Amino acid sequence: MKSRILLSSPHMSGNEQKYINEAFETNWIAPLGPNVNAFEKELADYVGTAGAAATSSGTAAIHLALELLGVGYGDTVFCSSLTFVASANPILYAGAEPVFIDSEEETWNMSPVALARAFEDAQERRELPKAVIVVNLYGQSAKMDELMSICERYEVPLIEDAAESLGSLYKGKKSGSFGHFGIYSFNGNKIITTSGGGMLVSNDLVALDQSRFLATQARDAAKHYQHSTLGYNYRMSNILAGVGRAQLEVLDERVQARRDVFDRYVQALGDIEGVRFMPELEGTYSNRWLTALTLDSEVIKITPYELIDLLEKENIEARPVWKPLHMQPLFEGCKFYPHAEGDVVGERLFAEGLCLPSGSNMTVEEQERVIGVLRKHVYRVAV
Ligand SMILES: *Cc1c(COP(=O)(O)O)cnc(C)c1O
Numbered sequence: 001m002k003s004r005i006l007l008s009s010p011h012m013s014g015n016e017q018k019y020i021n022e023a024f025e026t027n028w029i030a031p032l033g034p035n036v037n038a039f040e041k042e043l044a045d046y047v048g049t050a051g052a053a054a055t056s057s058g059t060a061a062i063h064l065a066l067e068l069l070g071v072g073y074g075d076t077v078f079c080s081s082l083t084f085v086a087s088a089n090p091i092l093y094a095g096a097e098p099v100f101i102d103s104e105e106e107t108w109n110m111s112p113v114a115l116a117r118a119f120e121d122a123q124e125r126r127e128l129p130k131a132v133i134v135v136n137l138y139g140q141s142a143k144m145d146e147l148m149s150i151c152e153r154y155e156v157p158l159i160e161d162a163a164e165s166l167g168s169l170y171k172g173k174k175s176g177s178f179g180h181f182g183i184y185s186f187n188g189n190k191i192i193t194t195s196g197g198g199m200l201v202s203n204d205l206v207a208l209d210q211s212r213f214l215a216t217q218a219r220d221a222a223k224h225y226q227h228s229t230l231g232y233n234y235r236m237s238n239i240l241a242g243v244g245r246a247q248l249e250v251l252d253e254r255v256q257a258r259r260d261v262f263d264r265y266v267q268a269l270g271d272i273e274g275v276r277f278m279p280e281l282e283g284t285y286s287n288r289w290l291t292a293l294t295l296d297s298e299v300i301k302i303t304p305y306e307l308i309d310l311l312e313k314e315n316i317e318a319r320p321v322w323k324p325l326h327m328q329p330l331f332e333g334c335k336f337y338p339h340a341e342g343d344v345v346g347e348r349l350f351a352e353g354l355c356l357p358s359g360s361n362m363t364v365e366e367q368e369r370v371i372g373v374l375r376k377h378v379y380r381v382a383v
Pocket of ligand 1: 185
């Protein structure tokens with residue numbers, strides 16, 4: 001059996017152990033501690049926000065952002081449809097209702113046209129959302145200028161789900177640093193990992209302090225245990241923050257490695273008619289967390305699912321593009337705004353999309369194995 005090639009596997013730098021040892025030697029085996037404080041400061045410096053708060057997951061960071069914006073029962077929140085379920089689950093945790101917004105072609109991310117329409121509708125019904133969650137898919141920034149100007153017009157705060165886009169740039173500024181809040185994930189498959197963890201970033205230091213309070217069971221300033229608000233146990237452990245510090249040191253190298261992976265795929269497959277790689281919008285720089293492409297079903301007869309099975313036979317992991325959330329049974333009945341009447345971009349990307357193994361530690365030989373399978377089965381059918 002050939003060795004397994006994973007979609008995106010953890011890639012340690014070797015320095016993680018140093019920070020873990022420090023934590024052990026000082027017996028800081030707790031949620032919170034010097035590694036957490038340092039990791040927060042180092043990450044905020046890297047992305048260019050005033051501060052950061054480390055959390056137990058990216059999902060927890062989104063939940064805290066919604067809490068800080070006062071999202072609660074009966075509120076609505078606009079959210080990208082083409083994304084992982086974790087982008088929207090915290091809306092349900094908060095007792096609010098998601099309204100899903102379609103993608104556009106150039107970034108695969110939230111369509112400003114659809115967002116504008118959703119706002120006009122909401123304005124008419126006097127039901128403006130409490131927040132908008134914009135996702136940066138597979139490392140590609142959404143059209144932040146357009147999206148932010150719409151949100152500003154209605155004075156609705158924006159949360160940037162940058163779980164997949166740490167290290168990416170939009171017009172020279174780090175992805176995730178644009179919204180009122182940004183969130184990152186350090187799950188095992190992300191561009192850098194703490195095995196599990198996340199980060200909430202903002203220029204609002206008061207809000208970040210409040211997030212730390214909420215994330216540690218919302219304990220009031222009293223000698224006894226006193227609580228006036230509902231809190232959570234959402235902080236990051238000092239050991240895992242040590243892993244994160246070492247990972248952050250090599251983030252730019254990881255971005256370069258993933259971009260190299262992407263370039264090799266384009267070189268090897270870009271000449272096949274009907275194969276279209278995820279674009280990179282002018283003025284943006286994607287971390288290319290995953291190499292994603294679409295197979296035009298008009299000219300290429302093999303489907304992404306058939307390819308995923310063929311790759312699996314060679315012990316290679318590939319995945320479809322996220323199934324849009326407006327198509328998920330969990331969110332049945334939720335409102336959805338397509339990019340244009342009769343043109344649901346997210347559904348087409350889902351039907352035709354494929355994510356290829358993209359790990360920064362994948363060798364050129366391993367990538368050749370993936371390319372070999374694809375070149376054998378992906379070709380234009382004569383008409
Ligand atoms: C991974 C991911 C999350 C959630 O992060 P966790 O750390 O796994 O909770 C949220 N949104 C998107 C788009 C993701 O890819």
